[in-house]
Amino acid sequence: MASLMSRIRWGRGAVLLIAGAYFLVPMVCSIIFSVDDNTGFSLNAYTGLLSAPGFLDSLTFTLELAAVTVVVMLLLLVPALIAVRLGSQRLRTVIEIVCSLPLVVPVVALTAGIIGVLRWGPDYLHDTPFFQTIVAIQNPSFPVVLVLAYVLMSLPLAYRALDAGLRGVDVRTLVEAARSCGSNWPRAVITVVLPNLRGALLNATFITLALVLGEFTTSSILGYQPFAVWIYEAGKNDGQMSVAVSVLSLVIAWVLLLALSAAGRERRGRKPARP
Amino acid sequence: MTTAPTPVPSSAAADRDSTRVGGGAGAPRTAPQTPLATSAAPRRRLRPAGGPWLATLPLLVFFAIAFGLPAIAIAIGAFTLSPDAPTGAGTFTTSNMTASVQGAYATALLGSIKLSALTALIGVLVGLPLAQAVVTSRFRMMREAVLSASGVLANFGGVPLAFAFVATLGNAGELTKQFKLTSHGWSLYTFNGLTIVYLYFLIPLMILTITPALEGLRVQWREAANNNGATNWQYWRHVALPILLPSLLGGYVMLFGSAFAAYATAAAMVGASIPLIPLHIADALSGNVLVGQGNVALALSLDMIVVAALVMAVYLPLQRRSARWLA
Numbered sequence: 001m002a003s004l005m006s007r008i009r010w011g012r013g014a015v016l017l018i019a020g021a022y023f024l025v026p027m028v029c030s031i032i033f034s035v036d037d038n039t040g041f042s043l044n045a046y047t048g049l050l051s052a053p054g055f056l057d058s059l060t061f062t063l064e065l066a067a068v069t070v071v072v073m074l075l076l077l078v079p080a081l082i083a084v085r086l087g088s089q090r091l092r093t094v095i096e097i098v099c100s101l102p103l104v105v106p107v108v109a110l111t112a113g114i115i116g117v118l119r120w121g122p123d124y125l126h127d128t129p130f131f132q133t134i135v136a137i138q139n140p141s142f143p144v145v146l147v148l149a150y151v152l153m154s155l156p157l158a159y160r161a162l163d164a165g166l167r168g169v170d171v172r173t174l175v176e177a178a179r180s181c182g183s184n185w186p187r188a189v190i191t192v193v194l195p196n197l198r199g200a201l202l203n204a205t206f207i208t209l210a211l212v213l214g215e216f217t218t219s220s221i222l223g224y225q226p227f228a229v230w231i232y233e234a235g236k237n238d239g240q241m242s243v244a245v246s247v248l249s250l251v252i253a254w255v256l257l258l259a260l261s262a263a264g265r266e267r268r269g270r271k272p273a274r275p
Numbered sequence: 276m277t278t279a280p281t282p283v284p285s286s287a288a289a290d291r292d293s294t295r296v297g298g299g300a301g302a303p304r305t306a307p308q309t310p311l312a313t314s315a316a317p318r319r320r321l322r323p324a325g326g327p328w329l330a331t332l333p334l335l336v337f338f339a340i341a342f343g344l345p346a347i348a349i350a351i352g353a354f355t356l357s358p359d360a361p362t363g364a365g366t367f368t369t370s371n372m373t374a375s376v377q378g379a380y381a382t383a384l385l386g387s388i389k390l391s392a393l394t395a396l397i398g399v400l401v402g403l404p405l406a407q408a409v410v411t412s413r414f415r416m417m418r419e420a421v422l423s424a425s426g427v428l429a430n431f432g433g434v435p436l437a438f439a440f441v442a443t444l445g446n447a448g449e450l451t452k453q454f455k456l457t458s459h460g461w462s463l464y465t466f467n468g469l470t471i472v473y474l475y476f477l478i479p480l481m482i483l484t485i486t487p488a489l490e491g492l493r494v495q496w497r498e499a500a501n502n503n504g505a506t507n508w509q510y511w512r513h514v515a516l517p518i519l520l521p522s523l524l525g526g527y528v529m530l531f532g533s534a535f536a537a538y539a540t541a542a543a544m545v546g547a548s549i550p551l552i553p554l555h556i557a558d559a560l561s562g563n564v565l566v567g568q569g570n571v572a573l574a575l576s577l578d579m580i581v582v583a584a585l586v587m588a589v590y591l592p593l594q595r596r597s598a599r600w601l602a
Contacts, residue, residue, distance in 0.1 A: 012408040029449040033442035079330035087327030106536030108553040109576035113345025148341040214432025216539035243442040246435035257423040
């Protein structure tokens with residue numbers, strides 16, 4: 001038994017070591033690549049970043065999109081998921097299907113469909129108010145059409161995160177308790193249910209953030225220039241800088257997620273055990 | 276955790292389950308603790324009038340617009356002549372669909388399916404032992420670091436990954452220069468190169484997908500097997516893998532879908548030098564097609580959706596099955 005155990009531990013160590021190498025080597029190589037000037041060590045790729053044309057613009061553009069997407073996603077999903085926890089099984093199945101369907105449509109296909117819809121504007125709806133709407137959602141300074149697409153793409157992931165959180169919380173009992181203590185509806189949900197979903201809300205938010213910050217397909221085909229598209233465009237002129245930004249964005253996203261999961265855990269640790 | 280080594284899922288374990296989409300047994304099972312039987316009044320007050328519909332309506336309306344309209348556009352567009360056709364724009368035709376499964380498009384479709392099937396298979400085979408090693412690790416920090424890194428790599432998207440790999444294994448990449456890989460016939464911009472890059476986000480996705488299932492494997496099952504004299508191999512062969520099989524197949528489907536839909540990595544890395552269907556769709560959308568063939572992009576999209584839907588159709592019943600054991 002002892003020999004078996006030690007063998008398992010060795011096997012595990014080896015597996016993790018090889019995997020760690022596979023996942024770290026590209027990161028390390030990228031960092032070397034980004035600081036390796038032909039003459040030697042140089043941090044130009046990083047120091048020149050802030051003054052690089054379009055960098056700050058595309059970053060703020062993406063962050064705006066991300067913020068709006070997260071808010072819309074939460075406003076749509078959270079009430080619906082809490083309601084179906086309290087409500088009927090049938091409605092719950094509907095929501096489950098609605099949130100899983102986007103998985104079946106690859107993002108490129110969705111984009112093709114979106115372009116198809118946008119072309120209806122000039123083709124068929126020229127004299128109707130719908131035409132104005134279609135023009136308005138493509139406004140280059142803030143394209144609502146991208147938010148629609150991003151919220152749709154984030155539905156399956158965010159649904160899973162929120163649903164997992166709701167599974168661990170007895171929403172029905174919580175709401176009943178709050179209601180019998182005389183709280184009204186908004187208060188029961190906001191001050192009782194939502195704090196219990198903290199971890200799940202953070203998870204859903206983060207996954208959506210990661211998705212929007214890295215999104216390339218829809219925005220590049222529709223001709224907008226958020227962060228990922230900027231990285232791609234910049235890479236045509238200055239490979240080093242693109243590599244530098246790529247590594248930076250991955251590492252920052254990772255640290256952010258680690259911090260979030262740590263925040264969620266601390267809170268859980270302080271709480272008394274659930275009955 | 277219950278102490279009895281029974282395979283019947285307990286309600287305590289059911290609450291613990293995380294990413295399963297199916298099931299739905301969680302709420303009714305937790306409900307009996309609540310004093311529902313005492314009176315009907317709190318039960319009625321539990322929902323505001325019309326509450327469930329009111330709260331879900333925005334989501335359903337949003338879905339109808341953001342998903343329904345593009346879906347209709349694809350369905351109509353795939354079977355009608357493009358607006359830019361010289362004659363008969365908007366009339367019914369099957370020529371788009373026929374064109375979308377012929378010639379270069381057929382090659383691309385097959386190329387995409389081949390790449391996705393292969394990378395998903397490798398992803399599952401490599402991801403399973405890795406996830407097991409992470410799940411059973413004694414170091415919680417490492418566990419969280421790996422899981423969050425997986426979350427980033429699986430969701431963040433392909434462009435940064437593409438650049439990282441170009442810097443590592445591209446023509447001027449660090450490893451390529453260091454080991455003179457080009458003279459050994461290595462090129463990142465091939466099918467094999469793309470496979471390696473795809474695995475970089477598919478293996479993390481597999482770890483994320485399979486971890487809940489691995490956490491659902493009871494210690495008691497292993498102990499029972501060991502008590503009956505089973506070796507480690509026999510435990511995996513006869514106990515763990517059969518239970519995990521639906522989750523593994525489900526993971527394969529997730530990975531296939533993800534690889535099949537991936538566009539950013541390939542677009543940023545190889546341009547159009549490898550025939551893949553998303554690249555062709557993007558190409559057709561930006562107008563690089565013959566006059567009157569604009570709607571071929573929509574037909575190609577429909578092809579993709581059909582393939583993805585067929586694969587997903589395998590996945591949903593499987594998830595129900597695995598839910599039974601790993602509740």
